[in-house]
Amino acid sequence: MIWDAFFAPFADFGFMRRALLGCIAVSVGATPIGVFLMLRRMSLTGDAMAHAVLPGAAIGYLVSGLSLGAMTIGGLIAGMVVALASGFVARATILREDASLAAFYIISLALGVLIVSTRGSNVDLMHILFGTVLALDDAALILLCSFASLSVIVLSFFFRPLVLECVDPQFLKSVSKLSAATHFTFLALVVMNLVAGFHALGTLMAVGIMILPAAAARFWSDVTGGLIISAALIAIMSSLIGLLLSFHYSLPSGPAIILVAGIVYGLSILLGPAGGIMAQTLSRQNH
Amino acid sequence: MGHNHTGDGMTAVLAFQNLTLGYDRLPAVHHLQAEISKGSLTAVVGPNGAGKSTLLKCVTGALQPLDGRIEINGFCKDDISYLPQQSEIDRSFPISVIDLVAMGLWREIGAFSRLGRSNRARVDAAISAVGLTGFERRPIGSLSGGQAQRALFARLLLQDAKLVLLDEPFTAIDAKTMADLVNVIKRWHSEGRTVLAVLHDVSTVRAHFPQTLMLARELVAHGPTRQVLTAENQFRARQMCEACASTPHVCGRNVA
Numbered sequence: 001m002i003w004d005a006f007f008a009p010f011a012d013f014g015f016m017r018r019a020l021l022g023c024i025a026v027s028v029g030a031t032p033i034g035v036f037l038m039l040r041r042m043s044l045t046g047d048a049m050a051h052a053v054l055p056g057a058a059i060g061y062l063v064s065g066l067s068l069g070a071m072t073i074g075g076l077i078a079g080m081v082v083a084l085a086s087g088f089v090a091r092a093t094i095l096r097e098d099a100s101l102a103a104f105y106i107i108s109l110a111l112g113v114l115i116v117s118t119r120g121s122n123v124d125l126m127h128i129l130f131g132t133v134l135a136l137d138d139a140a141l142i143l144l145c146s147f148a149s150l151s152v153i154v155l156s157f158f159f160r161p162l163v164l165e166c167v168d169p170q171f172l173k174s175v176s177k178l179s180a181a182t183h184f185t186f187l188a189l190v191v192m193n194l195v196a197g198f199h200a201l202g203t204l205m206a207v208g209i210m211i212l213p214a215a216a217a218r219f220w221s222d223v224t225g226g227l228i229i230s231a232a233l234i235a236i237m238s239s240l241i242g243l244l245l246s247f248h249y250s251l252p253s254g255p256a257i258i259l260v261a262g263i264v265y266g267l268s269i270l271l272g273p274a275g276g277i278m279a280q281t282l283s284r285q286n287h
Numbered sequence: 288m289g290h291n292h293t294g295d296g297m298t299a300v301l302a303f304q305n306l307t308l309g310y311d312r313l314p315a316v317h318h319l320q321a322e323i324s325k326g327s328l329t330a331v332v333g334p335n336g337a338g339k340s341t342l343l344k345c346v347t348g349a350l351q352p353l354d355g356r357i358e359i360n361g362f363c364k365d366d367i368s369y370l371p372q373q374s375e376i377d378r379s380f381p382i383s384v385i386d387l388v389a390m391g392l393w394r395e396i397g398a399f400s401r402l403g404r405s406n407r408a409r410v411d412a413a414i415s416a417v418g419l420t421g422f423e424r425r426p427i428g429s430l431s432g433g434q435a436q437r438a439l440f441a442r443l444l445l446q447d448a449k450l451v452l453l454d455e456p457f458t459a460i461d462a463k464t465m466a467d468l469v470n471v472i473k474r475w476h477s478e479g480r481t482v483l484a485v486l487h488d489v490s491t492v493r494a495h496f497p498q499t500l501m502l503a504r505e506l507v508a509h510g511p512t513r514q515v516l517t518a519e520n521q522f523r524a525r526q527m528c529e530a531c532a533s534t535p536h537v538c539g540r541n542v543a
Contacts, residue, residue, distance in 0.1 A: 039380055161398045164390055167382050167427075170375045174347065174368075175393040175446075222426055223381050 009247045015134050016247060022136045022144050022200045023239030023257065026209055029148030030193040031231040032155055034214035035224070036186065040166050043211050044098070048105040049187075050194050050207040052082035054112030057128055057198065062119050068139050071128075072195055079191030082108050087184065131202030133243075133253045140199050147196035151189050158185055163224065201254040208258035209235055216265040219272020234264050298360065300325045300450060300481050301346065305355035308341050314353060315341045317505040323483060325361070328476040330496035330512065331485045334528040337502045339485040340372055343452045346483070361449075365394060368448035370439055372455045372485070378428045384438050385423040388414055391445025413441040416474075418467050433464035440471050451475055453484040457491065469495050489516060503527035 009016045037046045056078025060070035082104045089104075090097035116128060136144070155162070161182040164172040173179045190210075197206025217231035242257030273279050299322035306319040316338035323329055331339045344350040346357060347369045389402060389410045396402060402410070414420055417437040427435065436456065443451060453472075457465045473495070475482050486492050492499060492512060499515040501507040503524035508515040 039377075157399070163380075163382060163386075164393075166377060167380045167387065168374065168376045168390075170371060171390065171442075173349075175390075176398065178398055221381075223383070227381065 005248070006244065009244060013247075015136075016243065018136045018141060019133045019200075019243055019253065020240065022133055022141055023209075023243065024236055025141075025144040025148040026193070026197050026200050026206075027213070027235030027239055028232055029144075029151040030197055030206075030210040031213050031217075031235045032228045033151065033186075033189050033193050034210035034212075035217065035227045035231050036162060036166065037190065037211065038214045038218065039224070039227075043215070045101060046190060046194070046207045046210050048101050049079055049083065049190050050198070050203055051109040051112075052105040053079045053191065053194050053198060054128065054203050055108050055115060056081075056112075057195075057203070058112045058115040061124065061128070062115060068137075068143060068199070072143060072199070075195040075198065076191060078108060078112075079194060080188065083187040083191060084184070087187065127202075128198070129202050129204050130252060131198060131200050131205060131254045133200045133257075134246075136200065144196050144200060147192055151193055151196075154185065154189060158182060162186060201257065205254040205258050208261060209239070212258065212261040212265050213238065216261070216268040216272075219268040219274055219276045222274050234268075235261065238264055298325050299323060299358075300360055300362070301483075302358040302360070303342075303355070304358060306342075306345070306352055306357060307354035308338065308345050308350060309353050310341075310350075315504065316502065318355070319502075319506050321500060321506055321509050323481060323500075326476070326479045326481055327498050328472070328482045328496055329484070329498040329500055330492040331483060331500050331502060332487075332489070332492060332516070333502035333507070334525050336504075337524065337528055338504050339502055340454050342502065343369065343454050343483065343485060346450075346452055366449040367452065368443050368446040368450075369452040370443060370454060370456055372458070374439065376427075376435075376439075378430075378435065381426055381428075383424050383426055384419060384430070385410060385414065387427055388438055388441040388445065391442035394446070409445060413444040414438075416444060417441045417471060433460040436460050436468065437464060440468055444471065449480055451480055451482045453482070455485050455487060457486070457488065465491075489521075492516060 010020060034043075034046065037043050053075040056074035056076065057071045058074070059078075060067065060072070060074030063074075064070040082101070086097060086101040086104045089095055089100040093100075116124060161172060161176065161178045165179060165182045165186075169179060172182070193210060194203075194206050197209060200206075201209060213231040213235040214227070216234050217227045220230045221227045238261035239257050242260040243253055245251055245260065246253035246256040268276060270277050301323035303319045303321045306316065307314050308316040308319075315336075319342070331342065333339055341350065345352060346359075347367060348364050389406075391413070392402070392406055392410070396406065411420075411423075414423060417440045419434065419437050419441060422430070422434065427438065430438065440456075451472075456468060460468075469491075472482055472484070484496070486496070493516060496512055498510065499512040500509045501515050501520055501524055504527060507524045507527065508520050
């Protein structure tokens with residue numbers, strides 16, 4: 001019974017094992033980035049960047065069909081162009097970064113939908129928007145795992161400047177020239193993980209596995225390291241349960257995984273020991 | 288122009304040469320001519336909008352002069368530490384006191400090296416010097432305003448700068464904390480560091496700061512505190528600032 005529900009799908013079907021591995025890679029790579037997005041109050045930036053990736057992927061598709069490499073490179077370029085352009089406008093003009101990012105990503109999204117719908121079928125659009133976690137081939141898996149590893153390595157290298165850029169950017173500017181480099185490296189990591197995520201979960205859902213576990217982790221830990229670890233664990237757990245639900249009840253897997261993460265988020269709000277509703281109520285009663 | 292003091296024979300670490308500062312070409316400080324001597328402990332005073340913070344920002348290099356220049360003698364920009372008035376610190380970020388304070392060693396350990404045992408001892412010493420021993424592992428968000436200011440002073444201690452710039456360091460903190468932090472400033476003074484602090488409270492300046500530079504968009508007076516902080520000078524400073532506020536461009540003189 002337990003075997004049938006939890007283990008048999010992965011034991012019997014290769015595509016389920018591949019899906020799980022892909023999701024774990026995305027979880028490990030994307031959630032630390034999500035934690036920093038949340039701590040920097042840039043959660044919505046993640047969402048905007050996810051949309052910005054679309055036209056690049058669409059142009060890649062236009063050039064060479066549903067090709068992993070072309071769509072990846074296209075997505076990376078589009079994401080970086082939007083990140084750099086909005087960062088440049090924010091630094092060089094009076095427009096704030098949120099407004100300039102919103103402007104660029106919405107242009108980018110419109111362009112992406114236009115390209116896909118003029119040249120592709122609805123199936124292709126669905127593929128890009130919702131991902132194909134149950135059909136990951138070797139190349140896609142290698143890509144997801146490499147991106148996740150690269151992301152973790154770069155992040156650990158830039159950890160100290162990144163934390164300082166979050167806590168006290170003015171101080172970082174005064175002691176180091178790394179401030180701008182840190183910001184753009186971070187944006188590059190966001191884009192990279194979103195591109196990896198969209199192969200598995202699609203452009204719309206990729207940001208979910210980045211942001212939702214991070215938001216849920218906020219209720220379980222008070223320290224940066226704890227946040228990252230709990231966010232990654234929540235993401236992996238949500239992927240596992242989401243994949244099983246999608247297998248047993250024939251649900252689309254991307255939304256299933258994100259919805260499970262959403263349920264964990266809801267439970268965390270209620271039960272989380274670090275500022276959850278129950279913890280706050282209890283501590284009020286004790287005073 | 289009210290320029291009754293030119294250092295006390297020691298070498299000047301900072302020389303403001305006909306310095307005009309401002310934002311968007313609107314000058315906030317006009318034609319400032321003054322020298323800050325090495326090892327001096329100077330309070331920068333003046334009415335609101337007198338250009339005190341602007342002056343400190345310019346010394347850090349964050350702001351370029353509209354005209355004139357600042358000469359820095361004997362050390363480079365890296366030897367300057369600066370505590371801004373409204374620090375952009377995100378107090379909700381989950382970082383502990385010790386991690387924040389240890390960032391004062393950035394110039395030595397940089398972005399990538401380990402802290403090491405001897406440096407760890409220096410961090411502990413700095414935390415103890417500002418009276419925060421026992422708070423090392425607390426997240427910064429749990430500190431009171433005074434405790435947070437103590438932590439920032441500990442970070443300044445570790446920066447080991449030759450010139451320390453403080454912008455209103457005692458705003459909204461209690462008397463005990465202020466007394467402790469004044470002791471830290473006096474320690475810097477006794478170690479031969481040059482300290483320049485923007486201050487509001489005249490009695491604090493009288494009690495602890497030997498030198499005073501009074502600004503009201505231009506120099507009112509500079510020299511020993513007793514000679515500068517006179518009722519006459521303070522009245523003149525207020526009048527000059529009010530006159531400037533109505534016509535920020537002109538202020539009696541032409542600005543290039």
